[in-house]
Amino acid sequence: MIEFSTWDILRNLLLAARWTVLLSAVAFLGGGLAGLLVLVMRTARRPLPRRFALGFIELFQGTPLLMQLFLAFFALSLVGINMPPWLAAGLALVLWTAAFLAEIWRGCVEAIPRGQWEASASLGMGYLEQMRHVILPQALRIAVPPTVGFSVQVVKGTALTSIIGFVELSKAGTMITNATFQPFTVYALVALLYFVLCWPLSVASRFLERRLNAPHRHH
Amino acid sequence: MPLIAITDVRKRFGANEVLKGIDLDVAAGEVCAIIGRSGSGKSTLLRCVNGLETIDGGSILVAGTHVSSEDQQLRALRLKVGMIFQQFNLFPHLTAGRNVMLSPMVVRKMPVGEAEDLARRMLDRVGLGQKFDAYPDQLSGGQQQRVAIARALAMQPLALLCDEITSALDPELVNEVLAVVGELAADGMTLMMVTHEMRFARQVCDRVVFMHQGRIHEIGPPDELFSAPRTPELRQFLGSTAH
Incomplete structure (x- = not known):
């Protein structure tokens, strides 16, 4: 029987953690861009984009991320589209993140007083111009802490992709456990690595919240 | 008519x-x-x-x-037609000058330099030429309302x-x-x-x-x-x- 040192375990987990980081980044950036699009539709004046965005958000907030991963992975294969696990994982996480970020940001947009919309409309600006120059710059300030806070959820959400066979930190943990028969050591290290990834984000979120709520916020 | x-x-x-x-x-x-x-x-x-x-x-x-x-x-x-509101509704993230410049630049596609000249003239007209770089929360209510007037005037409204x-x-x-x-x-x-x-x-x-x-x-x-x-x-x- 081969002996595995703790360093062997940690080294392999660290290698797998790169995929967790990459998947989190893809989910967060892709979800951020898609979320911005959903947000603009969700707050649009026309009912059609508004309804579409609402449906999208309800669908992804109202079903477990796990089901979304299964559907992205298996359902698309059923209709003949071959989905490699990384693509299914990336796709599902991007859409899931987009739905949550759009809703978080909508709250921030709606926190901007109505007078800002009215003043910019009175100056002849159209909806996208109002958003771009007046509303979003102000909404951004209040959106930063909850957005950074949500990124913690994204990192932890990537763990679920192990179910469809994407080898990230959790999946690597399972595989290493099967080889070493040391579940406690392995999963403790897995948990520790997640903590190392998430904790700085939580701290940053709290720091930004204090910083951006300071009385004199500009300059 | x-x-x-x-x-x-x-x-x-x-x-x-x-x-x-x-x-x-x-x-x-x-x-x-x-x-x-x-x-x-x-x-x-x-x-x-x-x-x-x-x-x-x-x-x-x-x-x-x-x-x-x-x-x-x-x-x-x-x-x-321009409108001026009870609550001023200045854009708090922009300086007084930028408040006035924004709409001419965004809506009328005016170049920055020209918009800045216009904003200075408009702020002078309401007696706030020296407050170009002040943010709204550094101005008194009366000054904020005068900036709002300058902002509306910059679009050269008929009414x-x-x-x-x-x-x-x-x-x-x-x-x-x-x-x-x-x-x-x-x-x-x-x-x-x-x-x-x-x-x-x-x-x-x-x-x-x-x-x-x-x-x-x-x-x-x-x-x-x-x-x-x-x-x-x-x-x-x-x-x-x-x-």
Whole structure:
């Protein structure tokens, strides 16, 4: 029987953690861009984009991320589209993140007083111009802490992709456990690595919240 | 032809009809004060003129263009009439200068340098040339309202709508704003203003409109209205606001 040192375990987990980081980044950036699009539709004046965005958000907030991963992975294969696990994982996480970020940001947009919309409309600006120059710059300030806070959820959400066979930190943990028969050591290290990834984000979120709520916020 | 032609305008919020058929023509260069109790529909009327509220009946024509809820038309209309609000509504993330520059740059596609010159001229006009780089929360209420006026003027509107623009100000700041409005009136700007400043209305306005329960109850030159009110409602209203 081969002996595995703790360093062997940690080294392999660290290698797998790169995929967790990459998947989190893809989910967060892709979800951020898609979320911005959903947000603009969700707050649009026309009912059609508004309804579409609402449906999208309800669908992804109202079903477990796990089901979304299964559907992205298996359902698309059923209709003949071959989905490699990384693509299914990336796709599902991007859409899931987009739905949550759009809703978080909508709250921030709606926190901007109505007078800002009215003043910019009175100056002849159209909806996208109002958003771009007046509303979003102000909404951004209040959106930063909850957005950074949500990124913690994204990192932890990537763990679920192990179910469809994407080898990230959790999946690597399972595989290493099967080889070493040391579940406690392995999963403790897995948990520790997640903590190392998430904790700085939580701290940053709290720091930004204090910083951006300071009385004199500009300059 | 009047600059602003309001014909049989009706507006309801749910079951509550706030405008019950308003007819009012405002000529170019005219200064028109709208007075009345709160809830009489005067602010709503003003907001209908630049399309912040949609009307349920009648028509509003500004310089020959219909006020509709169609986006493109609405934007064209808003280039003709500026609006100034009770709560100033300056953009808090931009300096006074940038507040004035924003719309000329975004809507009229004016280059930065030109917009900056324009903003400086407009801020000078309201006596705030030296506050170009100040943020709104570094300005007094009166100064903020004057920046809001400069911001509206930068779009070179044909008419300005003023919605209780001194009501949120401390008493000692009211006069600096009224002085600016008085100058605009003297320069021939068309003004429709909802106001509680009876003395100012009397001195500056060509015509005073008294609104009561969603209708124009009395209308005429200020001297006539203030010294010889014909209806008991106006008499009572003037009695209650006399200082």
